[in-house]
Amino acid sequence: MSKGILLVNLGSPDSPEPNDVKKYLDEFLMDERVIDIPFVARNLLVRGIILNTRPKQSAAAYKKIWWEEGSPLIVISERLQKKMQDKTDIPVGLAMRYGSMSIKKGMQELVDKGVDEILLFPLYPQFAMATTETILVLAEELQKKHFPNVTITSVPAFYNKPDYIEVLANSIAKHLEGVDYDHLLFSYHGVPERHIRKRDVTKSHCKIDKSCCVTPSKAHEFCYRHQCLEVTRLVAEKLKFQEDTYSSSFQSRLGFDPWLQPYTDRTIERLGKQGVKNLAIVTPAFVSDCLETLEEIAMEGQEIFHEMGGKDFTTIPCLNDDQEWVDLLAKWVNHWAKNGSLA
Structure with a gap:
């Protein structure tokens, strides 16, 4: 089997403009593991109330932190992906749970490179319904529907390693x-x-x-x-x-x-x-x-x-693409590629 890794983070609007922020928030907040109430009530809350006011407020917040290269989260994640790729021989993919850099696209890019065994790596140290779980559930659904010949292994919470x-x-x-x-x-x-x-x-x-x-x-x-x-x-x-x-x-x-x-x-x-x-x-x-x-x-x-x-x-900045963090991720990934388990 040919192995690859898919790093997955939360996601970001395509731009800090209200329309793009609204589209992003709709996908994010309508996730049943983010707002875990019945669909009808969630639809009323999100699309009937929140999306009528919050996109403008959130867009203003995004504009304050938006970088020339794009969304900080996306830019930093891409830097991390590139640095990791330099330290491992297996393909390193990148996806977001919400937004245009979808998990489906990330999986497809790896498959197009000949990968049929994916290490799914949610970039969250702690487990939560609204982060790790929603990534794992969606990835499993996509695997069954679109990538039946692909095997997926997921990285558990690493908060105490x-x-x-x-x-x-x-x-x-x-x-x-x-x-x-x-x-x-x-x-x-x-x-x-x-x-x-x-x-x-x-x-x-x-x-x-x-x-x-x-x-x-x-x-x-x-x-x-x-x-x-x-x-x-x-x-x-x-x-x-x-x-x-x-x-x-x-x-x-x-x-x-x-x-x-x-x-x-x-x-x-x-x-x-x-x-x-x-x-x-x-x-x-x-x-x-x-x-x-x-x-x-x-x-x-x-x-x-x-x-x-x-x-x-x-x-204090997050770990971002700090070299020590990159080295640790590469160590885990390379151990998995060789032994089938994290270091």
């Missing part, structure tokens, strides 16, 4: 060199609390309280909250942080249902009110900088912090 934690910790330490900060905030993308309970394989463990995520359980294999908090714990342990110098929070939320807490915007506000003058933020749910990191954190977060009396606001 020691070599990943080392790369992440090294990146954080490198970007904090010479930075005078009082507190480091680990900000993760938010999900509704019901997503956590839905993916609790025990049907009883996930209480979303102070104890369940630190109590060993089979539920942790698919628990986004546990996996986020574990990244924070492992990195803090690796870098020998003092307990009161860091914390975790969850950014972005939609609708009125409870989402994972504490919320990042309110945490930034609280830290400012408590007298924290120098705040650093890292976003380990993302491996590539995007709208959520470049606009929501680096711009909106900084504005909130300064309004609360904060002074210095430092945002």
Whole structure:
């Protein structure tokens, strides 16, 4: 069999113009694993309410962070793809869950190169319904319908792999060199609390309280909250942080249902009110900088912090196409190509 890898990230509108943003948001928000309510209600919410107002707001946000080469997420992902291709002999493809760089196109490009065994690599350290799961489900559907002769192997969540934690910790330490900060905030993308309970394989463990995520359980294999908090714990342990110098929070939320807490915007506000003058933020749910990191954190977060009396606001870049991250991915991929399993 001829092997290849397909890197998959979230996606981006084709441009920061409202029409393209609306098209992108329609595909994204109509995904039943993003807004997991019945189709009729989801259709009414998304197409009857959200898409009448949000595209203009989101387009304005995208315009703030759009690069000359295009969407930062796409540009960074393409750089990562190219660097990885230089370090492996098997074809490296790139696709997005939403938008014009579809998973179907990515799979077809690999098949056209003679690939019949694909390593599907969702670029998310933690498992979540709205990220990893929706990629895996769609890829399986496409394989059955369009690529019946192709075998797909998927990469599981790698949030706690020691070599990943080392790369992440090294990146954080490198970007904090010479930075005078009082507190480091680990900000993760938010999900509704019901997503956590839905993916609790025990049907009883996930209480979303102070104890369940630190109590060993089979539920942790698919628990986004546990996996986020574990990244924070492992990195803090690796870098020998003092307990009161860091914390975790969850950014972005939609609708009125409870989402994972504490919320990042309110945490930034609280830290400012408590007298924290120098705040650093890292976003380990993302491996590539995007709208959520470049606009929501680096711009909106900084504005909130300064309004609360904060002074210095430092945002730590995602791993992006950092060479150490590229080397780690290439090591995993090359091990799979040779041995059929990740290193």
